[in-house]
Amino acid sequence: MTMSAPILQGKRLVVKRGGITVLDIPDFEIKKGGVLSLIGPNGSGKSTLLLTLSCLLKLYKGTLIFNGRQINNRQSELDYRRQIAVVFQDPLLFDTTVLENVSSGLKIRGVDKRERTRIAEDYLERLGIPHLAKRSACKLSGGEAQRTSIARAFAIRPAILFLDEPFSALDPPTHEGLISDLNRLLQETDTTAVMATHDQMDALRLSDRIAVLQQGKVAQTGSADMVMNHPINEFVASFVGMDTVLTGTVREILEGDRMILAVGKREIEAVGDLPKGEDVLCFVRPENVILSTDSPAEHSSARNTFSGRIVRIAPHGLFYRVDLNCGFDLISYITRSSLDSLGLREGQTVKASFKATAIHVIKKSS
Numbered sequence: 247m248t249m250s251a252p253i254l255q256g257k258r259l260v261v262k263r264g265g266i267t268v269l270d271i272p273d274f275e276i277k278k279g280g281v282l283s284l285i286g287p288n289g290s291g292k293s294t295l296l297l298t299l300s301c302l303l304k305l306y307k308g309t310l311i312f313n314g315r316q317i318n319n320r321q322s323e324l325d326y327r328r329q330i331a332v333v334f335q336d337p338l339l340f341d342t343t344v345l346e347n348v349s350s351g352l353k354i355r356g357v358d359k360r361e362r363t364r365i366a367e368d369y370l371e372r373l374g375i376p377h378l379a380k381r382s383a384c385k386l387s388g389g390e391a392q393r394t395s396i397a398r399a400f401a402i403r404p405a406i407l408f409l410d411e412p413f414s415a416l417d418p419p420t421h422e423g424l425i426s427d428l429n430r431l432l433q434e435t436d437t438t439a440v441m442a443t444h445d446q447m448d449a450l451r452l453s454d455r456i457a458v459l460q461q462g463k464v465a466q467t468g469s470a471d472m473v474m475n476h477p478i479n480e481f482v483a484s485f486v487g488m489d490t491v492l493t494g495t496v497r498e499i500l501e502g503d504r505m506i507l508a509v510g511k512r513e514i515e516a517v518g519d520l521p522k523g524e525d526v527l528c529f530v531r532p533e534n535v536i537l538s539t540d541s542p543a544e545h546s547s548a549r550n551t552f553s554g555r556i557v558r559i560a561p562h563g564l565f566y567r568v569d570l571n572c573g574f575d576l577i578s579y580i581t582r583s584s585l586d587s588l589g590l591r592e593g594q595t596v597k598a599s600f601k602a603t604a605i606h607v608i609k610k611s612s
């Protein structure tokens with residue numbers, strides 16, 4: 247995937263809906279060849295930003311710049327709209343055959359019938375639905391309809407493909423199949439894409455960059471790794487699942503970017519180069535907290551190993567969430583089989599450990 251100059255820039259974007267400002271973003275850009283996911287809580291403005299970037303919602307203030315040119319009148323807006331494609335959660339297909347639907351964008355763009363049939367058939371093939379070509383689009387399952395809608399979008403070879411919650415209405419196996427096909431297609435065609443999604447796993451699987459929205463503003467933009475593992479503030483940390491948030495102070499600086507943090511009456515070793523005395527927030531991913539019932543002697547030399555009392559055990563998706571009191575609150579996610587093999591129960595005292603590299607530390611004020 248080639249990352250280069252921005253294909254689309256947004257400057258001082260302000261959008262109002264129902265008279266209320268719901269988007270206020272000073273600077274935003276989409277790089278060519280990349281897949282950017284917009285994530286954030288309900289109502290944070292993911293869909294609004296996506297619709298704004300695709301010129302389907304009017305700006306109250308600000309400008310969009312496509313390939314270095316301002317979209318500033320009806321003609322430039324139409325030119326831009328012809329070069330992009332939008333896929334919605336609801337596929338919005340025409341009441342005709344699947345093949346006609348997939349070739350419809352090419353027809354509008356004046357591509358002759360033989361060529362548009364060739365291209366449409368190619369994308370039906372790539373999306374695994376060539377057998378549906380003559381089927382009425384009104385008689386498709388949700389998954390088939392979304393594949394048709396995605397084939398239609400790719401068929402015009404869009405400069406930017408916008409996807410607004412494209413998998414939300416699909417059952418898990420259909421979702422899984424489509425996401426892996428879409429991923430392959432994005433890579434094969436090196437298509438620039440922007441996806442609004444509430445599903446962080448989808449964002450991680452499809453995108454190289456993620457923007458986290460909070461109340462109509464961008465809280466953080468960066469590589470998937472930066473956003474997921476190095477959130478810039480407490481809001482992003484909590485949104486991306488760093489459920490344990492500890493308040494502490496840098497007590498000591500060690501060799502090799504290591505620090506000892508005072509957290510309550512405990513000491514935690516972490517990686518970072520903040521000055522001694524700095525007040526900090528430390529975030530720990532629950533997946534990185536390992537529980538054991540070993541005797542203390544077996545862990546005596548290990549850093550970041552704490553004795554903790556299990557306060558609560560509750561199912562959490564495919565995992566169990568274990569809340570501990572180690573002198574500070576700590577959360578761990580473990581599998582059902584680990585829960586059973588360790589024989590964990592509420593009230594029990596266990597060992598909890600995590601690596602210094604598994605903690606993300608930021609200045610408290612930031």
Ligand SMILES: Nc1ncnc2c1ncn2[C@@H]1O[C@H](COP(=O)(O)OP(=O)(O)OP(=O)(O)O)[C@@H](O)[C@H]1O
Nearest residue numbers: 263264268286287288289290291292293294295444
């Ligand atoms: N048609 C509308 N009229 C008025 N306000 C709207 C409209 N659509 C959305 N809003 C408001 O705009 C804000 C952003 O909504 P938006 O749908 O963009 O958020 P979102 O992050 O996509 O949310 P969700 O995850 O629930 O889809 C919210 O405060 C919402 O109430």
